[in-house]
Amino acid sequence: MIEWSEQHLAARDAFRRFIDAEIRPNIEDFEHNGVPPYDVLRKLIATFGIGEMQVASFRARLDKERAIAAGEAEPEADKGARGGSGAADAAAMQNLLVIELSRVCPGMVTAMGVSQGLCVGTLNSRGTLDQRAKYVPELLTMEKVGAWAITEPGSGSDAFGSMMSTCRRDGDGYVLNGSKTFITNGPYADTVIFICKLDDGDTPPDKRQVLSFILDRGMEGLTQSRPLRKMGQHSSPTGELFLEDVRVGPERLLGESEKLSYRSGARDTFSSERSGTSSIALGIVQECMELSIDYARNRVQFGQPIGQFQLIQQKLAKMEVARMNIQNMIFRQIELRKQGKGMSFAEASACKLYSAQACMEVALEAVQLFGGNGYMAEYRVEQLCRDAKVLQIYAGTDEIQTSQIARDLLAE
């Protein structure tokens, strides 16, 4: 794939029209007045028939898996048929939605991505058929909001090593304890994937099995904090979760088996999370670049538009290089999907590292290009610059990406 198709662009234009009508005029409410993003995201998903399409394909896949689980042979045609142009088109349109939303409210993508990507993705990869059937459809339409809780006050990059949250066996169920922080959608989530270690009284903490549980809003002992104040991504509510002796039955243990360690599958989750970051970066870069070009053409200093000055031209040229590179990374992801493949862990890390750094650089240059105006909230680049920073931190910091790329290169 070397460019978007006519169909992709039609979808992009439709998304853009919706976003311009429903989100841009209310940006102040979402970014500064604490209006949660969920109603408008729900409307977006319903308007374009996205939820409906995803639920239909989810149910079809689930039925197939049930049939296979019941002993039926997998149809030959389905084996290895994950790719194809349909899958590529779906991936392209999903990317375009993320890009277009990120131009205006990157935080909304974070909120949606955690619910539909991380939470649903984890349920699909680790849940039993019954657990998936129960929780996934309402998350796909965003009738319910999902959260994915791994980070703790004392555990960030070293997510499993320093993890303090525990589950203890209690009859045939469990008792959960711990506190989580920086949880996207935490304050409003209806469904929470809670990741913790099995405390059986004997095993030392570093050897303990990592398990995950599905929690519902309002369960006894579960407290969801108010949104935390943060630097950017204000349209994405982030909070803390506190669990005090939350009692759950075995049906809430993801996969319904203690043998299913979270450590082993985490890479897949991280990998998809990482490759999604490029689209957010591209949206921010595109918006910053368009605003900067317009400003360079029209802002007059020393008797001429500032675009005539070579130092301004250099900034614009750097932005274009970043835009091309990130877009090509996304095209590669889509092309891989067409072939039924995904990026390797190290490749996804490399894309995430580059996209996040390039995006931050572009956003800072855009603020600089706008001068005093760029520092003012009235001009859009101020928000985009604050929003960009988290791309270098969440889903694995730049430093973690770097070490993982290197580890992969040095592996023998």
Add this chain to the structure above:
Amino acid sequence: MKILVPVKRVCDPDNANKVKVSDDGSSVTSDGLEWKPNPFDEYAVEAGLRLNENAPKNEKLGETVVVSFGASDVVQTMRQTLAMGADRGILVQADDAELDSMVVARALKSLVDAEQPDLVLMGKQAVDGDSNAAGQMLAEMLGWPMATFAMNIATDDGGKTLTVGREVDTGVLTLKVTLPAVVTVDLRIVAPDAVSNGVTPADHKYNDGARYASLKGIMQAKKKKIDQKKLGDLGIDTGLTTTYPKFELPPARTGSCEFVETVDELVDKLHNEAKVL
């Protein structure tokens, strides 16, 4: 019912600052413009789709055919209306310079003769030329009843007639037209309850405005048929009755802004300086 909806491609008003006049003033250049369906035509497509569907059940009750004129890349604009839900398209290939309201009306008549629709539903005018003429000319040529500036439409008598509310200066003028007919629509035709077809329940509320194409609609649009014909092959009189001797851009605005202290001062300036009062 079978509905024919002519859709004109116009330059995106948001990019209107890019409109340029050729050096000799003989034409408006379209280089670098972005295109979109004429908004009033998009509203006509929406009204046509509402007339032709059972909305809650997502069932089709009739065929909606879009027609456009222009270069072969106009199909991209047409696909947007197919993605909204129109069933197929007809593109009459022609240069913009070969078209005026009369030629378009004659060409539409020949398509109506071939397609035999129950209703031709059009935008009241295109936002580029603002002629507001093709619909009226077409009704005259066909000898069909006509209702212009429709702000609401309801089917009656089992689909044999339409009751149309026309938005006129003094209020709403309601008429009944017997099908087949030509109806041109105004912007309120996309209000949530502006169209009633007797099948979609009366309490069904549409979203305000023309619908967004769903992703499924966008994917299906690629497969929908667009018949291409040549203007010269329609067998009509292609002589222009309107010609444009010269184009010029309006004088550039000065952009000066002055704050006044009192209402009296404002009235004085509007009266004596701007001479608009």
